[in-house]
């Protein structure tokens with residue numbers, strides 16, 4: 001397990017733009033996504049809530065159909081479905 005990630009016991013299935021991924025539980029979504037796309041970790045993200053580059057549309061299994069949130073503040077759980085970056089207008 002890398003030091004980049006919070007401790008986790010298993011990978012959880014989520015869907016992003018119609019593709020299914022297995023990501024480490026108990027981690028912030030932006031970090032979870034870096035698990036399958038390493039370039040995210042070195043992208044132009046501020047990681048502290050100022051740039052808003054990480055805002056995405058998403059749905060949770062037990063939540064409203066379309067929420068907007070910052071990927072560096074959310075933790076995806078099973079049943080999570082993410083859409084595109086908020087600026088692109090794709091959900």
Ligand code: FES
Pocket residue numbers: 045046047048049050051052053054055070071072
């Ligand atoms: S990474 Fe900058 S606001 Fe989320």
